[in-house]
Amino acid sequence: MNGYHNVNSISALAQQQSQQNRVKVGVRNWQNGSVQDLMNFLSRNTRIAMTDANVEGPLVTGYVQNRTDADALMRWNGIRFAGQNLKIEILEDSNGGTSNTIMLLKNFLYRRYNAQAKMLDLGNLHADPDLVQKGLFSSISTQSKMFPALMKLASKEPQMVVESINLSDNNLKDVSGITTLAQSFPNLKNLCLANNQIARFRSLEVWKNKFKDLRELLMTNNPITNDKLYRSEMLRLFPKLVILDSVIVRDEQKLNVIYSLPMKLQQFFFETNDLGSSSTDFVANFLNFWDSDRTQLLPLYTPQSQFSLSVDSSMPPSSVADSDQNPSFGYYLSSSRNISKVSSEKSIQQRLSLGPETINNAFKSIPRTKHHIQDRPNEYSMQVISYPQVNGFIITLHGFFEETEKPEVDAYNKSNGPTRTRRFNHGHNTSNNRLSKKSFDRTWVIVPTGNGVVIASDLLAIRPFTSAAWVLESQQPVTNTSSISNSSGVNPAANTPPFASPVPGAIGTAGAPTAGALGTPVIQPNNPAMPLNGGAVPQIAPTLQLPPDVQSRLNPVQLELLNKLHLETKLNAEYTYILAEQSGWNYEVAIKGFQSSLNNLPREAFIQ
């Protein structure tokens, strides 16, 4: 009976428990303020409580509640306090977690990481007292394991954004011990290998076609630099290298022109502003019915309307993210009207569906689908242009769908397909009919009528699933240190979701299958001769002066957004643009980002 029913001892136990979990941290570089100032500053900015502060030499030490808090605090490493960048380090876990090497290396990494410069300093590791003391240089074998371990750990720390690595003064004879650098940091921009003993090109060959963004390389004081071919070899290995040993070797501007398209890929284009909402409505409603009940769509097709599908069975390269390298097109091939593959003119004619009845049959022979235009709008891209020859519009949608069920009517058993019976007699197997995700490009020619639209032409191209080209890699969260919008304020997923609005009520329910089912006037008859760059451009505030080359790259929707942001924030043209770009051209996100970083903006950011 050690009195465990005593309330006091329970709270003592709890306290003991929390004492056990707490983690000791240290802060350096706090010279220009008092300890109390520092504590206030940290708790204000980080929202992490640090207790029992104590000055130990150049260090202020204290405790945070647990490992999670300690890790969170580490993310603020490099934050500016009274004119200095604070160095924050984890000193020890009271529960003895530091004894394990991973923790040691992790702490080491954070000590060597400068968040503001996005730089990981791994220079002169032999002289690091901690590493030496822990015996990591005691033998060659531990030494050779340490580099890859460090790289792996560093690449796994999401808050560690590394653009520069310093590996100088490490007695490296070749790069064999650090080859994994290329896997850990493929987008590294600056690398310093100075003061090592690297003598041969051969060892660098493993980095060929890696480090495609490497801009600066420092190799001074390596024997290799004396080689006659040194410069040309380095240029060959690193295609985007601009500065080699502090000398400019490539014209960066020219390099950018060569390796980037002047027409940057965007997700949406609408020839006129009002086309945007009506065509997104049309597409959202159309796909909703396409996924639920295709017969509801038939009133949109006239006896002259045409539908056909074409299969692009060409395999995307394996280096395309998420690409389906084993696609199955079994349900589509028999009706594919890909005229670069189908040679028989008779088949080409047969595979064109004309009028609602034939189109309905074609629809029935295509697998049931689920599109994700509402919940994953980023994965769809759309262009809308006028089609004056029919007084209508062309809507093109790129994206993906999931196949949910096999077709209502199996094309192989179709009684009205006289030419189809023989071909599939041999070697036909069911794996061709596996249901999977597909990517597609669909083009509708639509003609507004009095109270709705008709579809004059509907062209569907089916291809193997891939992730979309317009989706930014940087749509994963990125720690932004010096930017306008504070990283936590921006939700990258909230990037221009024009489809995010729910489908209007007129749809969804058992709406009368009339041409007006897609909502009253879905597409307003519009002046089809509207010039692409002319009248559609919104009025721009005179204080928003964009360089002509920038302005010419923007579509009217973007210009309008810039204008709105500019007027709202009073930021100057440059900052308005940066803000818009960082927010993924989303007004709400931009304003939120602006408000959260208002205090950090320089005076010159605003209209003077």
Next chain:
Amino acid sequence: MSRYSSGSTNTGSNHSQITELFVKKILAHLDDTDPQKLNQFLTLFNPNNGKIVFNAAPFANLSLFLQTWQTQVVQTQHALTAIDYHVIPGSQTLICNVNCKVRFDESGRDKMGLDATVQQNQQQQNRNRPASRPLWGTYFGVSLQLVIDERIFANDMNGVVSAFNYNMVYKPDDSLMRIL
């Protein structure tokens, strides 16, 4: 509406071959590095209200597009993978839905054969580069929509293209080219 509903759907026998050839011709023009041939390309487009949209950005006019393409885009190679088309009755036009792949010369040289290397000294400058071959990167996916006048079926190619909507739909991770 009246224009649209009049006329009949023409499914002539060799129309698909002509359409395919014409699309191939357009892709071949894009791949051409000879600035002299630009003018020939220009003649295919409707000079009055031809529309160019490239990667969801409009171009004010065709010559601006071709100039940008010629001076700021490295050599390309297009490969047609799928094509389908509808002749829209009453409009005297057809609409094409095209899929193709494109890869870029990633050797670091532009269409004129110039690279970004800063010349180190006279000796290197004088060294004549051998006629350099392109170093093709990995394929990108492209979706292309075209509005073409029916006149191509009568072998008339003057100003027949009135809309050109070119968009990249997938990109490889291992390319040096930036499209975003």
